[in-house]
Amino acid sequence: MTVNGKPTINDVARIAKVSKKTVSRVINKSPLLSEKTRVQVEQVIADIGYVPNPQARALALRRNFIIAAIHDNPNAQFLVNVQQGILEGIAGTEFGLMVEPVDRNSPTIVDDIRGFLERQRPYGVVFLPPISENDELASLCDSLGTKYVRMVSRELDKPEHIVMSNDREAVYGAVKHLIAMGHEKIGFIEGPDSLSPAERRAGYEQAMEEAGLPVHDWMIAKGRYTFESGVEAGLALIDGEARPTAIFASNDEMAIGAVIAARRRGIEIPRGLSIIGFDDTPLSSHIWPSLTTVRWPIVEMAKAAATKIIGGEEADPNLGVKLSSTLMERDSVVPPSRV
């Protein structure tokens, strides 16, 4: 009772003595089906090892069983973590993961992505920060009927379209931690212009204000999330009007840059300067001194994003909407030395 080649829906139908459509209903778990027929057809499917052909389904349904991660060149660890999360979310399903890089500064970015979506027709897409903040791309997906989830740090879309981390609270907590240790002059290295860095800065300012500590211009330096910009920013803060006793950097790479900057100025970490980063990249625990940092739930966010996309209506729209970052205390923070 074998079939030659890979079995198709026709083989199943023929052997089970039902129509193609009935088999199709079984595959798609249609509710209007007699239990008897379903069991019978499922038996045949199992017997001959039938697996629906995704290409055919894609043609008929006008969408591929693929989730695409659309990103604008974030750092490697972040990207891989997102990929891992999405893969966890689609594990055991027929879905696959595609990766599509885009250039945020391209004037044709919307058309570029439209082209990609019309070509590959992914079932859904996950937008990574910072392009996740682009509302045009969300509208584009809507108009194309493509599901999407945006990884963000503020509620800039409906719950079903976002997964969110509480960057502001996390930084607020981290800075409070520094304050509790006795630090008062706390420098802040800001990330590039977009929402997530702004949230982080807001958390910093909130903690400072609450403690009645002034935030001067020279206590804030801007970086680009890169190591090099962290060095520059670190030097700017150290050489500024009054040397801070602690620095919060908006990501680990810049924090490590600040570590190097301190070393260049002959400052010992953490005794001469406490530093906190953000991301909890593997790197942060590999350097010396190991870096106290905020752990960002990237994998969980990405997994939630994938789950929301393939879950359809049944999925909890609030899944992953409020994931928490937590402070990982390591060796780069101590109370300020009384000089």
Added chain:
Amino acid sequence: MTVNGKPTINDVARIAKVSKKTVSRVINKSPLLSEKTRVQVEQVIADIGYVPNPQARALALRRNFIIAAIHDNPNAQFLVNVQQGILEGIAGTEFGLMVEPVDRNSPTIVDDIRGFLERQRPYGVVFLPPISENDELASLCDSLGTKYVRMVSRELDKPEHIVMSNDREAVYGAVKHLIAMGHEKIGFIEGPDSLSPAERRAGYEQAMEEAGLPVHDWMIAKGRYTFESGVEAGLALIDGEARPTAIFASNDEMAIGAVIAARRRGIEIPRGLSIIGFDDTPLSSHIWPSLTTVRWPIVEMAKAAATKIIGGEEADPNLGVKLSSTLMERDSVVPPSRV
């Protein structure tokens, strides 16, 4: 003369007053076509902005216009570099990139990958090390008619199926560099069991032998390519029978682990111990002291792999078969101090 919805091959055929098949021939650049018809059809295609539907092609051709990177959890930077290379290779084409992780130790790995290939039917796949060394997977692709390219460090397949780096030569050169500086007791931190680490070790042994330097057991420590294993291996070498004056680590993560190990023993880098890594991860230039390391042409290899896959017969089978690694000299290497 517009069409409603997205134009299809039928619209083109109707407007150009030719058959579908002729349009198909134009798209696929069939040689047996009158110049006149081609130009005419191409004009219509341009006019109405027709773009072939990949899903339909996928169904008819039984393969998707996708390249899959199949990997077994290599480190983040490596994976992202490979992805970047593949994306560079397919830029401007209709191809997309999929990512498929597998578990090297799974007893069902071949079936897992078979399932993936039969489901997504990628046009071709790129196998990353170390699973690129698995011949079964190559046979699997052959039997399925899936193109494949393996990223390897030794010629274990036909040229058209590999892209290769000269790990052995690169390490040989790096160790010779240490020897030229006057080092004689040179420790080696080996990678986990697979071909590429073996090649690297071979390069080390070759350089030592040529210089008439003995290679004792206690000069070699085994790691797992992780930071932690680098720390352990570093400690083992330092605490061994005779402390080396230089260490070559088979990747950057372990090299950085060795840096930390040295620090734990109160040894100053590079004065007390020179260290060379392998990979040239961004990290290596961000730590202090910056790490002398071997730059591995990962992006180039991956790009060549993608080019070979989509290039078909016309592609040079030897493309990317002999890409060179080069030594990046930074601050972690100095001549041994005469104590």
Added chain:
DNA sequence: TTGTAGGCGTTATCAC
């Protein structure tokens, strides 16, 4: 609850 006919958009076969 189940089946029939037709469509999704392309390529392959084989005549002309």
Added chain:
DNA sequence: GTGATAACGCCTACAA
């Protein structure tokens, strides 16, 4: 060279 016609394998109407 070119064009009917039939795959490719599934799904959606609509009918029964």
